[in-house]
Amino acid sequence: MRPNRSPRSVGKNGVEFVTTTPVVGLASASREEFEAWLAPHVRRMSLLASRLAPLADSDDIVQEACIRAWQKRAQFDPERGGASPWLLAITADQARKANRRRHHIGALVEMRASVRNHDLQLDVEHAVAALPARQRLAVECFYFVGLSIAESAAVMACSEGTVKSTLWDARRRLRAALQAWETLETER
Amino acid sequence: MKDVDELLEQAGAAWRATRPEPRAVSVPEQIAQPAFISSFLHTRFLAPFGSLLLASLLGVTFVGSSSGKPSATPDADQSSAAACAAFDIWTAAATLDTQHEEGFGPSQLARARDEGAYLKAVALAATAHLQEAPGHVVDPRIVAALDAVTAAAKTLAEVGAGAPGVDPDSANVARADVRAAVGDLAVHGGGATADCALTAVPSSIAEQPPTAPPPATALPLADGVASRSVQWSDLPTPGVLRDLQYVTPSFGWVKTNIDLRLTADGGKTWLVSRPRDLQRDPFADAIVFADPTHGWLMGLDASGSTLKGYRTVDGGRHWSEFAPPWQSLTPSLQAQLKLRYEEGILIASTGPSAVYASTDGGDHWTDDLAAGVPTSIDVTFRHGAANGSDGVVAFVHRPGASDARAELPEPASFRGTQRWPWPLAARMLDSERGVAVVNWMGGGASNVPTAAVYRTNDGGASWSTASLVHIDAVSSVIFDAANWTIVGDGAESGMEVATSSDAGEVWRTHHMSFLGAVQMWASWADPANGWVMVTVTCGSACEHGVEPGKSDVVMATHDRGATWSVITPPE
Numbered sequence: 128m129r130p131n132r133s134p135r136s137v138g139k140n141g142v143e144f145v146t147t148t149p150v151v152g153l154a155s156a157s158r159e160e161f162e163a164w165l166a167p168h169v170r171r172m173s174l175l176a177s178r179l180a181p182l183a184d185s186d187d188i189v190q191e192a193c194i195r196a197w198q199k200r201a202q203f204d205p206e207r208g209g210a211s212p213w214l215l216a217i218t219a220d221q222a223r224k225a226n227r228r229r230h231h232i233g234a235l236v237e238m239r240a241s242v243r244n245h246d247l248q249l250d251v252e253h254a255v256a257a258l259p260a261r262q263r264l265a266v267e268c269f270y271f272v273g274l275s276i277a278e279s280a281a282v283m284a285c286s287e288g289t290v291k292s293t294l295w296d297a298r299r300r301l302r303a304a305l306q307a308w309e310t311l312e313t314e315r
Numbered sequence: 316m317k318d319v320d321e322l323l324e325q326a327g328a329a330w331r332a333t334r335p336e337p338r339a340v341s342v343p344e345q346i347a348q349p350a351f352i353s354s355f356l357h358t359r360f361l362a363p364f365g366s367l368l369l370a371s372l373l374g375v376t377f378v379g380s381s382s383g384k385p386s387a388t389p390d391a392d393q394s395s396a397a398a399c400a401a402f403d404i405w406t407a408a409a410t411l412d413t414q415h416e417e418g419f420g421p422s423q424l425a426r427a428r429d430e431g432a433y434l435k436a437v438a439l440a441a442t443a444h445l446q447e448a449p450g451h452v453v454d455p456r457i458v459a460a461l462d463a464v465t466a467a468a469k470t471l472a473e474v475g476a477g478a479p480g481v482d483p484d485s486a487n488v489a490r491a492d493v494r495a496a497v498g499d500l501a502v503h504g505g506g507a508t509a510d511c512a513l514t515a516v517p518s519s520i521a522e523q524p525p526t527a528p529p530p531a532t533a534l535p536l537a538d539g540v541a542s543r544s545v546q547w548s549d550l551p552t553p554g555v556l557r558d559l560q561y562v563t564p565s566f567g568w569v570k571t572n573i574d575l576r577l578t579a580d581g582g583k584t585w586l587v588s589r590p591r592d593l594q595r596d597p598f599a600d601a602i603v604f605a606d607p608t609h610g611w612l613m614g615l616d617a618s619g620s621t622l623k624g625y626r627t628v629d630g631g632r633h634w635s636e637f638a639p640p641w642q643s644l645t646p647s648l649q650a651q652l653k654l655r656y657e658e659g660i661l662i663a664s665t666g667p668s669a670v671y672a673s674t675d676g677g678d679h680w681t682d683d684l685a686a687g688v689p690t691s692i693d694v695t696f697r698h699g700a701a702n703g704s705d706g707v708v709a710f711v712h713r714p715g716a717s718d719a720r721a722e723l724p725e726p727a728s729f730r731g732t733q734r735w736p737w738p739l740a741a742r743m744l745d746s747e748r749g750v751a752v753v754n755w756m757g758g759g760a761s762n763v764p765t766a767a768v769y770r771t772n773d774g775g776a777s778w779s780t781a782s783l784v785h786i787d788a789v790s791s792v793i794f795d796a797a798n799w800t801i802v803g804d805g806a807e808s809g810m811e812v813a814t815s816s817d818a819g820e821v822w823r824t825h826h827m828s829f830l831g832a833v834q835m836w837a838s839w840a841d842p843a844n845g846w847v848m849v850t851v852t853c854g855s856a857c858e859h860g861v862e863p864g865k866s867d868v869v870m871a872t873h874d875r876g877a878t879w880s881v882i883t884p885p886e
Contacts, residue, residue, distance in 0.1 A: 158342045165340065173337035186338040193340040251326040270327040275646060277597075280555075286848070286867065287597055288558035288570070289836050298319045305319065 153200045161197055168211050171272060172218040175282065178267040179222035192218040212281030215274065219282040254304040262297035265290055400441040404460045407437040408497040411490045413549050419474070419483035427486045428475025434468035434493070456498070463496035494549075544584035548884045550576065556867035556883075557597055561838040561846040566607035568631070569848075569869055569883065572596045577631040579607060582871060582882035588631035594619055601654035601663070611654055611661060611677060613639050626677055639663060640671035640680040709741045709751050711775030719775035723753055726767050726780050739766070740792045747774050750781075750799065750819075752792045766801060768819050781819040786811050791837055798842035800875060810837065810847060812876030825876040843875045846882075 156164065169189060176188035195217050196203075203213055255266050261283070268279035269290070280287045411430060416423045441461050467489035474486040553571030561567040568577045573596065576585045589598060590612070599614035611626045612634075624639035640663055644652060648665040655662040661673045663680070671680045711719040741751035751769040770781040786803040793800045797818050803811040813824045827847070839845040847870050869883040 162341055169337050169340055174331060174334060177334065189337055190340050193342060197342045248326055248329060251322055255323075255326075266323065270323040271330055273327060273331060276649075286555050286557040286836070289848075292836060298323075301323070302319045305322070 153203050156200070158197075161200065162193075164210070165193060165196065165214065168214045171211070171274070172214055174272045175215055175218050175268070175274070176222045178271050179219055179264075183222070188221045189218065192221045195221065212278045215278050216281040250305060250308055251301075254301050254308075257304065258297055258300060262293055262300065265293040266297050266301075269294055400461065401457050404437065404441050404457070404464055404497055407434055407464060408460075408493050411493060413490075413545065415487050416483075419486070423483075423486075424475050424477060426475075427471045427483075430490075431468050431471030431473075431475050434464050434471060438465045438468055456496075460493075460496040460498075463492045467493045497551075544579070544586045546583070547576070547585050547882075550574075550585060550587060553867075556848050556869065558602065559836070559838055559846055559848050559869060560602065560604060561840040561844065561871075562604045563607060564840050564844040564873070566604070566630070567838070567840065567846060568602065568604060568610075570597070570599065570602060575599070575602070575612075575631065579630060582869070586631060588627075588634070590614075590623075590625045590634045592616060593623060593625075600649055600652045603654040603656050603661075605656040605661075609676070611637075611656075613652060613654060613663065615644075615649070624677060637677035638680075639677075640673075640682075641665070707753055709749075709769070709771070709775060709778055711741065711743060711749065711771075713746070713774060716774075721771075721775060721777050723751055723767075723769050723778050724780065725755070726783060728783070729755055729765075729767075741775075742792070742794050743775070744794060744796050748772055748796075749775055750792075750794050751778060752801065766803075766813075768799070768801075770819065782815075782822060784813045784822050784824075786813050786824065791839060793839040793842045793845075795842055798875075800839065800842040800845075802837050802839070802845070802876075810876075812845075812872075814842065814875040827872075827876060827879055843873060845872050845876065846870070847872075847879070 153161070153164070172189045172192060173185050176183070176185035176192075180188060192214065196214055199217070203210075255263055255271075258266065264283055265279060268274045268282050269276070274282065276287050276290050279290045283290060283293075285293075412426060419427070438461060441457075441464070470481075470485050470489040473481045474483050551573065553573050555572050556569055557572060558570040559568065565581050566577070566579050567582070568575055570576075574587050574589045575598075576587055578585050593599060593614040594617050597614065599612040601614075602610065602612040604610035608628055608630050609626070610631060611624065613622060613624045615621065616623050620643055622639050622641050622643055624637045625634040626637050627634050641648075644665065648669075653662075653664050655664075659674065661677055662670060663673075664670045669682075671682050673680050707723040707725075708720055709723050713719060739752040739754055741749060743749040749771045751771070752766055753769070754766050766784045766786050768781045768784060769778040771778045784801060786801055791802045793802075797816055799815045799819055801813045803813070810827045811824055812827065813822050815822045837845055837847040849868050849870060868881050870879040871882045872879045
């Protein structure tokens with residue numbers, strides 16, 4: 128019953144059963160078919176790339192993700208949850224690599240920690256930037272890129288329950304932070 | 316101030332509107348190699364002869380078996396019917412006897428007889444599913460597994476009946492054949508959908524629970540299918556673990572992407588359960604158990620539009636329907652849906668200001684009980700701590716008396732430092748004594764997040780600081796009279812557990828690290844007994860026997876976080 132530990136087993140009639148994922152459709156797609164299949168997801172892949180690697184070129188990241196997806200297409204299993212979580216997870220992976228390559232994290236913190244602005248939108252951005260890493264990632268995925276919980280879970284490599292609880296915690300923290308700032312603004 | 320959820324929605328939408336359209340992407344020609352289709356797939360997916368016969372009867376065709384190329388993509392109907400068949404088959408396999416039986420006495424024979432009858436019913440149900448969509452593409456492994464189930468049903472019935480000339484050991488062989496043929500069919504074949512309810516296992520065959528009779532409206536699938544507990548390693552391997560609750564030291568549940576698994580012996584054996592007409596994954600958005608027998612869940616039906624509620628009174632063996640306080644939910648609200656059970660009250664919420672309560676287990680819902688509760692209290696229902704206009708306020712609901720509201724003072728040592736209060740919980744131990752926890756974040760240069768633990772001895776009329784605990788990102792607090800446990804998941808690859816066995820006088824902190832852990836989510840039955848769900852991404856060096864690659868495991872502690880062990884075999 129643990130087929131992934133012993134992938135081959137021989138049934139009583141001598142026929143081999145193999146329990147790897149069946150490859151249907153995508154693996155045999157042509158380059159053009161693959162590009163057409165991927166096209167509807169490019170916009171959200173690009174949004175995700177800009178949130179996760181704000182100082183890198185999001186178009187470059189999406190292009191790299193496209194190539195990765197092409198190379199890994201035989202592993203794509205539609206039964207496991209559709210194209211978009213799979214593509215978004217690959218995009219997130221490429222964005223993380225871009226961040227590591229360019230050492231932009233220090234610059235990012237500096238930029239976001241600039242003088243506080245009265246603009247509420249900027250306040251929200253500042254507060255989001257100050258969240259712990261996992262909470263920030265959840266907020267970026269769900270609110271800014273506009274992903275579903277399932278897609279966010281794919282990007283965050285965690286369960287949907289964890290995405291929900293992380294978002295829950297992030298909102299609590301943001302509420303506290305925004306209230307504190309509002310109080311400061313009022314006092315000025 | 317506007318609701319944070321709304322602010323974030325607006326900020327996200329405004330940001331998206333400023334983003335330019337992305338450049339088109341392409342696969343460069345030098346990278347595009349011919350697709351990987353080879354005789355490898357062809358030979359591996361060849362079905363046994365018997366399956367070809369069955370397939371011709373059913374009028375189905377095989378993926379990849381005719382030309383060496385995938386012949387078609389299954390359409391939605393067929394995926395659903397095939398998924399139902401796969402689900403039928405693996406649940407059957409999961410309940411088979413895993414012991415190698417010797418010396419077949421009356422009980423072994425009776426068991427073989429039961430299993431034979433049960434497998435026969437499952438084979439009929441699965442066949443009916445495949446017949447729902449003749450002419451479509453079916454994964455040959457489903458058909459192969461169905462063959463094995465059919466053959467095993469016959470063998471087990473013969474062994475059970477003591478038929479002359481039948482070697483009892485063939486029962487062992489038949490069971491092993493089913494397990495080998497089923498493999499991880501359910502994971503790749505998909506879970507059941509609403510359509511599966513068409514072919515319920517006949518109730519005459521489904522084993523009835525020994526004590527409580529099933530409710531009149533008991534749903535199909537869960538009945539009988541999961542009436543025997545089996546080891547986790549004998550169940551299909553889930554893709555991911557989604558949620559868990561550790562209810563008592565022996566009872567708890569884990570939700571996976573394919574089913575709900577319950578244990579009544581601390582994780583040694585598991586029972587599979589799941590109402591059948593809910594969407595596939597996640598099949599439920601909120602689950603709570605009050606005790607080892609009573610549980611509730613809410614999830615969307617297969618259409619994804621209607622919210623349904625189910626409850627069990629026999630530990631998940633049977634589920635009956637109840638009407639949730641909402642008929643449908645927007646995706647944003649669905650993401651916030653929570654079920655809790657506190658002091659005899661079932662609580663459903665989609666955020667701090669949308670709280671419904673039921674005192675009769677879900678028959679009737681009211682939002683009256685929430686009246687008077689500060690809307691930002693979302694930690695507990697009847698008492699909690701919240702940021703108020705004049706500081707952090709603890710709120711305690713007192714039946715028969717006016718509710719208590721009192722400030723949780725900023726600890727003296729924090730004054731003059733910039734800290735944000737982050738209220739976590741207020742819990743009453745009895746009518747007079749209670750404990751509250753506030754995380755004071757920030758703190759200027761030192762930047763050490765510190766949890767302040769408060770105590771009341773007058774029913775919440777006044778609170779004083781009991782102790783300060785150095786712990787980051789507190790995620791849960793568990794108290795009884797003397798034993799207090801606080802869990803923090805601030806570290807990316809670890810978790811901190813601070814415990815006190817003398818009501819907060821002396822604290823002891825354990826750090827639990829798991830190499831490669833990217834997320835941890837804990838649930839505690841009491842201050843000593845906890846489970847944590849760990850999502851691991853590790854390379855070649857993995858701890859605790861986890862194989863390289865991504866994996867979710869559940870670990871348990873029975874000594875307040877000092878030692879942990881894996882209770883679910885990792886993938």
